[in-house]
Every structure is written in structure tokens, then in C-alpha cells.
Amino acid sequence: MTLNKNDLIRMYKQMLTIRRFEEKVAEFLSQGTIHGTGHLYIGEEAIAVGACRAIENEDYITSTHRGHGHCIAKGADLNKMMSELLGKETGYCRGKGGSMHIADVETGNLGANGVVGGGIPIACGAGITIKMKKLKRVVLCFFGDGAVNQGVFHESLNLASVWDLPVVFICENNFYAMSTATKIAFKIKDLSLRAASYGMPGVKVDGNDVLKIYEEVIEAASRAREDKGPTFIVCDSYRWKGHSRSDAERYRTKKEVMEWKKRCPIERFKKYLLDKRYLTREMTEQIEWEVNLSIQEAVDFAQKSPFPSLKTLEQDVYAN
Amino acid sequence: MPTVELTYREALRRALREEMARDENVYMMGEDIAIYGGAFGVSLGLLEEFGPERIKDTPLSESVIVGAALGSALTGMRPVAEIMFMDFITIGMDQLINQAAKIHYMYGGKACVPMVLRTPGGSGTGAAAQHSQSLEGLLCHIPGLKVVMPSCPYDALGLLKSSIRDNNPVVFVEHKLLYSGRELVPEKEYLVPLGKSEVKREGTDLTLVALSVMVVRALKAADKLAQEGISVEIIDPRTLVPLDLEAIINSVKKTHRLLIVHEACKRGGFGAEILSQVEESDAFDYLDVPIRRLAGSNIPIPYSPGLEKGAVPQEDDILGAARKLVG
Numbered sequence A: 001m002t003l004n005k006n007d008l009i010r011m012y013k014q015m016l017t018i019r020r021f022e023e024k025v026a027e028f029l030s031q032g033t034i035h036g037t038g039h040l041y042i043g044e045e046a047i048a049v050g051a052c053r054a055i056e057n058e059d060y061i062t063s064t065h066r067g068h069g070h071c072i073a074k075g076a077d078l079n080k081m082m083s084e085l086l087g088k089e090t091g092y093c094r095g096k097g098g099s100m101h102i103a104d105v106e107t108g109n110l111g112a113n114g115v116v117g118g119g120i121p122i123a124c125g126a127g128i129t130i131k132m133k134k135l136k137r138v139v140l141c142f143f144g145d146g147a148v149n150q151g152v153f154h155e156s157l158n159l160a161s162v163w164d165l166p167v168v169f170i171c172e173n174n175f176y177a178m179s180t181a182t183k184i185a186f187k188i189k190d191l192s193l194r195a196a197s198y199g200m201p202g203v204k205v206d207g208n209d210v211l212k213i214y215e216e217v218i219e220a221a222s223r224a225r226e227d228k229g230p231t232f233i234v235c236d237s238y239r240w241k242g243h244s245r246s247d248a249e250r251y252r253t254k255k256e257v258m259e260w261k262k263r264c265p266i267e268r269f270k271k272y273l274l275d276k277r278y279l280t281r282e283m284t285e286q287i288e289w290e291v292n293l294s295i296q297e298a299v300d301f302a303q304k305s306p307f308p309s310l311k312t313l314e315q316d317v318y319a320n
Numbered sequence B: 001m002p003t004v005e006l007t008y009r010e011a012l013r014r015a016l017r018e019e020m021a022r023d024e025n026v027y028m029m030g031e032d033i034a035i036y037g038g039a040f041g042v043s044l045g046l047l048e049e050f051g052p053e054r055i056k057d058t059p060l061s062e063s064v065i066v067g068a069a070l071g072s073a074l075t076g077m078r079p080v081a082e083i084m085f086m087d088f089i090t091i092g093m094d095q096l097i098n099q100a101a102k103i104h105y106m107y108g109g110k111a112c113v114p115m116v117l118r119t120p121g122g123s124g125t126g127a128a129a130q131h132s133q134s135l136e137g138l139l140c141h142i143p144g145l146k147v148v149m150p151s152c153p154y155d156a157l158g159l160l161k162s163s164i165r166d167n168n169p170v171v172f173v174e175h176k177l178l179y180s181g182r183e184l185v186p187e188k189e190y191l192v193p194l195g196k197s198e199v200k201r202e203g204t205d206l207t208l209v210a211l212s213v214m215v216v217r218a219l220k221a222a223d224k225l226a227q228e229g230i231s232v233e234i235i236d237p238r239t240l241v242p243l244d245l246e247a248i249i250n251s252v253k254k255t256h257r258l259l260i261v262h263e264a265c266k267r268g269g270f271g272a273e274i275l276s277q278v279e280e281s282d283a284f285d286y287l288d289v290p291i292r293r294l295a296g297s298n299i300p301i302p303y304s305p306g307l308e309k310g311a312v313p314q315e316d317d318i319l320g321a322a323r324k325l326v327g
């Protein structure tokens, strides 16, 4: 499936939306407007957008603690997202989930996750549903490099492989799990090598190249839909911000961060679009304006929304 | 009403068969459940009947068994997962406690996880400390999980069917020593609702609340006590979460005495919960003597037969405890 000009512009706009949304969240975190923690996706926008553009609305994703980008790329409503982050009744989880648990099962977002690796077996389960109901859908399972060293990663990739589950495992390798560098957590340099031991294809891709990611996921997803089993895709990228709200970043140098900022996935894609004359300067300004407006609207909506009543405290522990 | 004699094992199998026939979204997965029929033979023959799509042998991977059950439940299936021994739920505990139990609440009531985790607990098979635990207390502590513990074939059948139809994660705790126990059950389809206890024997002098295999031991003890002139009322809660406290309270108001018997370690066991709830209720005023608990010793289950028996309440222990309370 080739992307037309409008698709590409939409992807650019979505990447920018994630960036601006996260910048607003960063501001709210530092002001204490958001009272919990938050893990920002800035710098990694190409992965969520490239991957989610390669699937359909009815397909599923499982996400992570660093999940705002996945959520937006899956088509979430910014108002409900921002409301959830501010703990409001109008949020996706009615204020009961917060940043690490935003989910919208109806639109295929099976949820962010507070447990590193926690979503990986859940993605397998969605894969079972797809297979048993013959739905021809796929699941994109996002997780970080840290999750690759969780036991459940092994169990899940093996199960997905022996059962040919329609899951695309997408590792967002930003080279750190909190402070732990991949070079001290892995003996292998290329994490995609792990795929070989499960008998599935392993692919390494530039995680700042939205179109490359799109292409790899398209291919993996079509394999999955044809019942040919899962794929493990490792996207190398970098998180620009600290791990979460408080991070002195003693484990990396400013120089390293600066180097990666030069490879900004959004600037890079913008340049591509300008060079191709798909975008003009005026259009980029217009897009910037629209994106900012949508974020401002989300903020206004969230701030005007009520907090959940204490009456809801004990509601929904059990389903009827 | 026509009846048929079934073992506990057969009763469970019938429940699985009926529910799978009724609803194509119901399927099973677990280790060695297909051709082998499960470590205790519960699913024997279901592979031939329903095929490998619905009777899935998994790799030896408890975390992904629980997690994949949850993921498929979240997306529209009704999985019945088997964990070969209750001890091994600890390996899938993240998926059970942090994920499955919390999703409905954490997602603001907008999604649910209709899954059943069947697992055999309990000692008495000489399998020692890592294959004999009664861990239901851990599970009852977790909001969002339901915990079911049938003590007889009739209940096993009816409760498993209700558990499969429930929209929450249900941990269904079977007992290894009960699998071969027999009983007449209706030929016709029936359900036993979750959250409803049953008076297994009526009596006037003492209320005895027993869980799982302890119901069987308590019933035997009650026969002997009757000969001594002690009339025991035995209540089987059948489901610990939700708990039918009402029935226990009503019984205590009648007998004025309460003994709680379970196999799990006494410390932090579910007996403490029942005791507290009764104390906090208006039944407290009716008590003639303090409530007593008879439960497993606070030790890992030992191997040697004498030690193993000594670790958990036996019929004689129940007799002794009951006499003391009434005497």
C-alpha cells in the first residue's frame, strides 16, 4: 500500500501532535498540574505514527508506560486523554487510570501498562481472539528495550511463534531502561537477534525514519494477516526527556542527547515533505497552528471537566 | 428428577463440555490439557470432541497462559485457562493480580475480563511443599478477582458453569483429593450461582464453616458428633469472593457458636476474614463463646505421610475442636 500526499501530511501532523501534546504534559508535570508521574515520548514519535499508520482502525495495539504517542497514533481523542491525565471524570478511564493506564478497548487500544512487559502476553491473547474468530486483524505490541529482558517476553514471543499468532512485536529501543543502558543489559548488540530463537523474522530499523517503520510494519502485518505468524521489529530511537517526572540523567551525557536531537524524526520528515514539495512553508505553519489549537482545546476541555465524585470510588471493581 | 452419578472430575468435564457447546467463545488452554487430559484428567476426551483450536496445549509458560487468557477475554473470548498446580499461579501472578484483576476498574468500567483460571490446590498427595499449597487467601486479598472453591461434584459442575458465564476474572480452586469423589447430580442442566453458600448439614449447637476438602471431613466428624449428642450445622461458602456472609450470620444466631476450618495456613488465612466479618456483624451479640479457627500449620507442606497429615486439619482435629467449643 503506497501512501499518497495526504496520508503523508496526516502522518506529519500526527507526529507534531504527539510532540506538542507531550510538551504540554511536560509543562503540567513540572507545575504539578498532573499529580502523578508521566513518561514522555518526545523523540520517538516516528515509531508510533509509522507503525499505527500501517494498520486499520479495527486492529489492536498494546502499549506501555510511555504510551501517549501510541494512544494518539491509534486515533485517540485528545480531550479524553488530557482529561485522564488531569484525573477528570471525562477521561478515558474516568480518572481511575491516569497516564499509565489509558485504554480504549472499543477502538482497539488495549491499554498502556504500568508493568514493564505487562502488555506482551495480553497482545498474544488478542491474537488468539483474532485467530479463533477469523477476524483477519493484527495486534501491534509495543514495548521498550527494558521489557526484552522480562521473562514474559520469552514466554510470549515463543507462544506467538508456535501458534502463528497475528502479532507484530515492536521494540522501541531508546538505549536505556531508566538509567540502565542496553550495553550493560544485553550481551548482544542487535536486539533483533533474539527473534531467531523463536523462529520468527527479526528486523532492525531506524526508529527515527517514519516511512521505514511504516514499510516494515506493513510487511509484518500482512504476514500476520496471512496467518504466517509474528515478527519482531526493533526500532532504534532515543528519548529526549528524562525517564519520568524526576530524573537527574546522570547516566548519559548532554552531548549524547544533543547528537540525537540533531536526528529529530519530525524535522527529518518535514524536510522530506518540503523537498518533495508535498508541503510548503505556509502549510507547515497552518499545521502547527491547527495542532496547537487542538491541544489548547484539549487542555480547556480537561480543565473545565469535573473531578470524579467520591461516589464512584467503589464503582466498577467487578463487572456485571 | 433423573440423576446421574458423577465424580468431581467428571462434573467439571461436563461443565466445560456444556459451556463450550453453548458458547463458541469458550475455549480452554493450559499445559498438557489436550491429549494428556490435564495433570488430573479433567479435560480428558475434550480434544476429540472440540479439536485443538478450542482445547489448546500451551508451552510450559504460566505467565503467558494467564496473560493471553486475559488478552483474549478483553477482546471477546471466554477462556478457561488451567494452571497445573495452584502453586504455579505465582508464576503468572503479575498477569493475574496487576493486570486481570484491575482492568475493569482501572479502565473506568469500560472493559471487562471474563476469564476463568482453574487450578488444583491442596495437600494430601505426597507432592510436598511446591505442589500442595492452598493459596486462596492471597487471591481473596485482591479486589477484582472472584474466588471459587467447590467441595463436591454438584457444586463443581454448577459453579464452573457460572464462573465461565461471569464477566470477571474468576479463580476456580479445585482440590486434588476431591477429584474422585462421587455424587448424584441432575441429568438436566443447572447452575450454582456465585456468592451463595450452602448449608451442607443442619444443626443447632455449633456452626462449622468449612472450605473445600474440609467440608468432607467436617461432614464425617458431624456424624460422630451427632452420636455424642452434639448437633453441628455445616456451611460451605463455596465462593470466598463474593462471600455469602448472611448465611453464616443467620446460622450463628441460631447456634451461638462458630468454628471455621480450612486447610490453608492459619496466619493470614481466609478464616481470619470470616471471623472478623462475623465479629463485626450483629451476630456477635449472639455468641456464647469466642469464635475459633482450625487451620493448617504455618509451615510449608512436608513430604513424609505422617508429617503431611499433621500439617492440616484432619477429622480428629475437627472432632476435638468442636467438642471443646460445645463442651
Ligand SMILES: Cc1ncc(C[n+]2csc(CCOP(=O)(O)OP(=O)(O)O)c2C)c(N)n1
Binding pocket: A039, A065, A066, A114, A115, A116, A143, A144, A145, A146, A147, A148, A172, A174, A176, A177, A178, A243
Ligand atoms: C516489572 C517492572 N519493573 C520495573 C518497573 C519500573 N520501571 C518503569 S519504566 C522502567 C524502564 C523501562 O525501560 P524500557 O522498557 O526500555 O522503556 P522506556 O522507559 O525506555 O521507554 C522501569 C525500570 C516497572 N514499571 N515494571
Ligand SMILES: [Mg+2]
Binding pocket: A144, A145, A146, A172, A173, A174, A175, A176, A177, A178
Ligand atoms: Mg528503553
